[in-house]
Amino acid sequence: MIEFAKVSKTFQRRAVLDDISLSFNKGARVALVGSNGAGKTTLIRCLLGEYVCQGRVSVDGVDPRQDRQGVLARIGFVPQLPPPLKIPVGELINYAASLCCSDPLRMEQVATQLGLDMKVIRTQPFVKLSGGQKQKLLIGIALGRDSDILVMDEPAANLDPQSRKIFFNLLSERSPDTVMLMSSHRIDEVAALVNRVVELDRGKVVLDDHVADTVDPSAVQACSLHLSRPEDALAKTLSAWGFASSDQGLVWSGTVAGPDRLRFFAMMSRYAGLVSGLELK
Amino acid sequence: MFKSLAHTARLELTESIRARWFLVYSLVFGAVMVLLLASGLTDSRVMGFTGLSRTLTTYIQICMAILPIFILITMVRSVAGDREAGVLEYMLALPVSLGAWYWGKLLGRYVTVFLPVFLAVVVAVAWAGVRGFDVPWMEFLFSTALLVSLTWCFLGIGMLISTIAKTSDVAQGAAFTVWLVLLLFLDLILLGAMVREQMSSEVVVTIALLNPMQVFRTASMLVFDPELILMGPAAHVILDALGRTGFLIFGFVYPLVFGTLSAVTGFVLFRRGDLQ
Numbered sequence: 001m002i003e004f005a006k007v008s009k010t011f012q013r014r015a016v017l018d019d020i021s022l023s024f025n026k027g028a029r030v031a032l033v034g035s036n037g038a039g040k041t042t043l044i045r046c047l048l049g050e051y052v053c054q055g056r057v058s059v060d061g062v063d064p065r066q067d068r069q070g071v072l073a074r075i076g077f078v079p080q081l082p083p084p085l086k087i088p089v090g091e092l093i094n095y096a097a098s099l100c101c102s103d104p105l106r107m108e109q110v111a112t113q114l115g116l117d118m119k120v121i122r123t124q125p126f127v128k129l130s131g132g133q134k135q136k137l138l139i140g141i142a143l144g145r146d147s148d149i150l151v152m153d154e155p156a157a158n159l160d161p162q163s164r165k166i167f168f169n170l171l172s173e174r175s176p177d178t179v180m181l182m183s184s185h186r187i188d189e190v191a192a193l194v195n196r197v198v199e200l201d202r203g204k205v206v207l208d209d210h211v212a213d214t215v216d217p218s219a220v221q222a223c224s225l226h227l228s229r230p231e232d233a234l235a236k237t238l239s240a241w242g243f244a245s246s247d248q249g250l251v252w253s254g255t256v257a258g259p260d261r262l263r264f265f266a267m268m269s270r271y272a273g274l275v276s277g278l279e280l281k
Numbered sequence: 282m283f284k285s286l287a288h289t290a291r292l293e294l295t296e297s298i299r300a301r302w303f304l305v306y307s308l309v310f311g312a313v314m315v316l317l318l319a320s321g322l323t324d325s326r327v328m329g330f331t332g333l334s335r336t337l338t339t340y341i342q343i344c345m346a347i348l349p350i351f352i353l354i355t356m357v358r359s360v361a362g363d364r365e366a367g368v369l370e371y372m373l374a375l376p377v378s379l380g381a382w383y384w385g386k387l388l389g390r391y392v393t394v395f396l397p398v399f400l401a402v403v404v405a406v407a408w409a410g411v412r413g414f415d416v417p418w419m420e421f422l423f424s425t426a427l428l429v430s431l432t433w434c435f436l437g438i439g440m441l442i443s444t445i446a447k448t449s450d451v452a453q454g455a456a457f458t459v460w461l462v463l464l465l466f467l468d469l470i471l472l473g474a475m476v477r478e479q480m481s482s483e484v485v486v487t488i489a490l491l492n493p494m495q496v497f498r499t500a501s502m503l504v505f506d507p508e509l510i511l512m513g514p515a516a517h518v519i520l521d522a523l524g525r526t527g528f529l530i531f532g533f534v535y536p537l538v539f540g541t542l543s544a545v546t547g548f549v550l551f552r553r554g555d556l557q
Contacts, residue, residue, distance in 0.1 A: 048374045077371070077374040079370055081367050083366065084368065087299070091295055
C-alpha cells in the first residue's frame with residue numbers, strides 16, 4: 001500500500017534519509033521510532049509529498065508529489081507541533097472538513113469525545129488553546145474524516161491519561177485495514193498500539209521488527225495499588241490517571257488503558273520504593 | 282479546485298484580518314485620508330476643502346510611497362513565515378492542490394490589502410458628496426484602477442520573494458532591498474541624476490518604463506495633470522511616445538502583468554521545491 005523505495009533526502013549535503021526502503025501493507029500499525037534528527041519527520045513529509053526526494057514514494061502506486069489531492073484525501077495527519085494559526089477553531093474545522101469532504105460536526109464529535117468543550121472553544125483562536133487542547137483538536141480533525149492511512153507524529157504526547165484512553169478507543173474503532181504510522185522518540189508511548197516497529201538512526205533503518213502484543217487497543221485493565229506510606233506527588237499523579245484513594249492514601253484503585261500499561265509502569269517506576277503491592281488485571 | 286481556492290482565500294482573509302499588521306495598516310490609510318480631508322489639503326489650502334481632485338492626487342502619491350513597502354513587508358512573511366512556524370506542514374497535509382492553496386492565499390491577501398486603501402477613497406468620495414461638491418468620477422475610476430494594479434503588482438513580487446526566501450528575516454531584507462531599488466529608480470531621484478550624467482534617453486526611458494512604481498506614479502499624475510507639469514524628465518519623454526490614453530492603459534496593464542509574472546514564477550518555484 002505505502003512504499004518507500006531507495007528513498008534518500010539530503011539537506012545541505014547532509015543525508016537525512018539514506019537509501020530507505022520500506023513497505024507497509026493494509027492493516028500495518030507501525031511505530032516509527034528514533035532519536036531527534038533520526039529522519040522520522042522527514043520520512044513522514046516525503047509521504048505527505050512535502051519534500052522532493054530521491055527514490056520513489058508511493059501510495060498504491062501513486063506518487064504524492066504527482067497527485068497530492070488524491071493521496072492526501074486518504075491520509076489523516078496529526079503533526080508533532082501544532083501550527084500557530086490565529087483563525088478561530090470553528091473556521092479551522094470548517095476549512096479542513098470542506099477540503100476533506102467531511103462533516104464538521106463529525107470532527108467536532110471526536111474532539112468532544114476527547115474532552116474538548118466545543119461550545120467554549122469554537123470562537124477562540126486556535127493558537128490560544130493549550131497544548132493538550134490543540135492536540136485533541138488536531139486528532140479530532142484527523143479522525144473525524146474518512147481515511148485509510150493515519151500519520152501521527154507523537155500523537156499522545158500532550159494528552160492526559162483519560163484522553164489517551166479515549167484516543168486508544170478511537171483508534172481501535174478504525175477499520176482493521178487502516179495503515180497507522182506513528183512517530184515517537186519513545187517506544188513506550190506507542191508500543192502497545194502497533195504491530196511493527198521501525199527504528200531510524202541518522203537516516204537509516206536500524207531495526208524493522210514485528211511486535212506480538214495481544215492487548216486490544218480498546219482494552220481497559222483494573223489496577224489496585226498498595227503503598228507503604230502516603231506521598232503527595234504520587235497522589236497527584238495517580239489522581240491525574242483517574243485513580244481514587246482509600247485507607248488514608250495507602251490504597252489506590254483505578255483503570256489503565258491496555259496500550260498505556262508501559263507508560264503507567266514507567267511512571268510507577270519513579271515511586272518503586274513506595275509500592276508494597278500492585279495488581280493489574 | 283475553485284471550491285478549495287475559495288475556501289483558502291476565505292481562510293487567509295480571516296487570518297489576515299485578525300493579524301496586528303492589518304490593524305496598523307488600516308489605521309494608517311484611514312488616518313491619511315482623514316488628515317487630508319481635515320487639513321484642507323485639497324483644491325486650496327486657503328479655502329479648505331473645495332473639491333476632491335487634489336485630495337485624490339495627494340492620497341495616490343502617499344499610497345505610492347507607503348503601499349508597496351507595507352504590502353511587501355507583510356506579504357513576504359506569508360509563505361516564508363508559515364514555513365518557519367510549521368503552518369505549511371499542517372495545511373499542506375490537507376487535501377488541497379498547491380494551485381488552490383497558493384492562489385487562494387494570494388487572492389485572500391489581495392482583498393485584505395486592497396480593501397482599506399479603497400475604503401479610504403470611498404470615504405473621501407462620500408465626504409465630497411455630503412459637502413455638496415462634484416465627484417470627479419473619471420478620476421476616481423482611473424485612480425482606483427491604478428491602485429488595483431499597483432496592489433496586485435507588489436503582492437505578486439511579495440509572494441515571489443516569500444517563496445524563494447528560506448526564512449522570514451531573509452524575506453524581509455530582500456523585500457526592503459527591492460523596494461529601495463525601485464524607489465531609487467524613480468524619475469525624480471536616480472533617473473534625474475542619470476539624465477544629468479547625459480545617459481542615453483532610451484536607457485533612461487526604458488528604466489522608467491520597467492519600474493512599476495514609476496509607471497504608477499506617472500500614470501496617476503497623468504489622471505489629474507494631463508500636461509505632467511509636476512513630473513520629471515523621463516515622464517515627458519514617455520508621454521510623448523505613448524500619449525495620455527496609451528500611457529494610462531500601460532500604467533494599468535504593466536503592473537498587473539509584472540505582478541502576475543512574479544506570482545507565477547513564485548508558484549512554479551514553490552511547486553518544484555520542498556514545500557516545508
